[in-house]
Amino acid sequence: MGVFITASRSRFRTALGGAGLLAVSALVLAGCAAESEAPEPADNSTPTTPGEDLTLRVGTVLPQSGALAFLGPPEEAGVALAVQEVNAANAGITVEAIFRDSGDTTTDIATVSVTDLLSQDVSAIIGAASSAVSLTIIDQITGAGVIQFSPANTSPAFTDYNDNGLYWRTAPSDLLQGEVLGTEIAADGAQSLGMLVLNDAYGTGLAAALRDTFEAAGGTVVSEELFNEGDASVDAQVSALSAAAPEAVAVITFDQATFALPALVNAGFSGEQLYLVDGNLADYSGQFEDGLIEGAKGTLPGLDIETLGDFQDRLLEVDPALTEFSYAAESYDAVVLLALAALAAGSTDASAMAGELQAVSGGSGDGEKCFSFAECAEILAGGGAIDYDGPSGPITFDENGDPTEATIGIYQYNADNTYSRIN
Structure with a gap:
């Protein structure tokens, strides 16, 4: 099943300049693990029997308006591309995406969007881009037993936030x-x-x-x-x-x-x-x-992004008007990791998926390296463990849902x- 876009997008774009070759890499130190137990599973699970495909429904609260609106188009394109490629793999899971606006902290758009998405039984919500906006909705999302997965939150406040093990991010801490x-x-x-x-x-x-x-x-x-x-x-x-x-x-x-x-x-x-x-x-x-x-x-x-082979070209096939690509890769990887976690868990129950996210990222210390959803899904189908590295780079989650490697x-x-x- 393809992408289900049910909101119009008002876009403010900026163009990406040329890129050289320097990147500075470092390790993000792990903080304290959250001590609370995960909540009871939300009513978003898809019970399966052997041979039955999973259907994973995700929502997004990414900036279609507000002070970070220039980041919305690449982030939404990253999500849409990942949904297309996961579904095209025919690996036993279909992803449906529902796109909503996050606005910024001068509005209550994010809360309204999350309320709408939770009513549609999503297993995960991707966003927000703004750390401050995420702090206004994290309790609403994780308290409902749903995964919150941000491609762009960088505030250190999330490392030891009491999120019941349901908050994850592909962006490194500031x-x-x-x-x-x-x-x-x-x-x-x-x-x-x-x-x-x-x-x-x-x-x-x-x-x-x-x-x-x-x-x-x-x-x-x-x-x-x-x-x-x-x-x-x-x-x-x-x-x-x-x-x-x-x-x-x-x-x-x-x-x-x-x-x-x-x-x-x-x-x-x-x-x-x-x-x-x-x-x-x-x-x-x-x-x-x-x-x-x-x-x-x-x-x-x-x-x-210009070193990532045809990733930019694939994004432009999804949205030919893109001129900015910041956090597109992190958004793409969020969807892929969620889909892999669902396959590993054999369920789209949020708590079950959260229990597999660290493992599929390689954070458990083992697993075979793989670099696409299709490749990783094939390893999982054969009973193997995986260590997914995507276009945003090595991720390797720690127990707090933070990536331990970043560039x-x-x-x-x-x-x-x-x-x-x-x-």
Whole structure:
């Protein structure tokens, strides 16, 4: 069965610049395991008998609107591509996907979407992209005995969250991104750092990790200015940063960068002094005058999509209008891992699937390496154990649902305000 799209999508897109070859990899340390028992299974199970196919129903709450809307199209395309390829494999499972909007924290769209999806007996909900939005719905989802699987949440708050073993993510914790970015800023020679920070779980969590790394390298954070989602201006924060006169400024925002970056440049900060993050690394060639942020750098979790063979081409077959590909691979892998977990469990009961997710990712320490759903499903059908690595890279979940391996790319802005992966 194909993808069932039952909501229209209003899209804000940015284009992806050219990519180089550098990626910085590191290990994400495991946190404390949740101690609570899993809840009673929800009414989303599909009892099976030998030879009977499984039907896995998943929902998505990905950003079709709001401050992260530019990430919605690639994430939804990743989900849709995985659904198509799982179903085409004819491996004993059919996936149905129901697409809904997450909005952002200025609205209650995510709660409404989750309520709708839970009424349709989904086994898992993929999303949200925003850590702050996920924190508003995680109890609603996991409390219903349903898996929440985010392709883009990076807040460290989820590592030891009391989620009954039902929260998983393919994006690494910002403990890693903060370490990589802080190391890069220090290596570039800056001794003082200012930070413009979105005041939510994502922004403050990433800022804390960045601060720890930069200060451990001998630098000093001279100003950390917070603003709230929905604010239309950061002029007061930029004035405070200007007064502190840092040698570098980290801009930890979502699409508020569209007005924050020009404000910083107008205050006297050059592009070479600015550092962006995954929430705002985007093509600004159609919005800023040439050269505005030339030399600025930024970080983004994930492999360079242009090194992933035909994965980008397959995404474009699903959505030919795609120009941004961030977190598409992580979204794809979320669906594949859920389908493999269902096959391993012989059930689409969420608790049973959650009990297999670490194993199918290779996190149990054994299993045969495999790199596609079809290949992995064949091994499972033969009674073997698997270790799935997908286009987002090695995943290898720990007991908290965090990936223990990840890659962070470092990018730099060109004169036309596009960005390229650098050495």
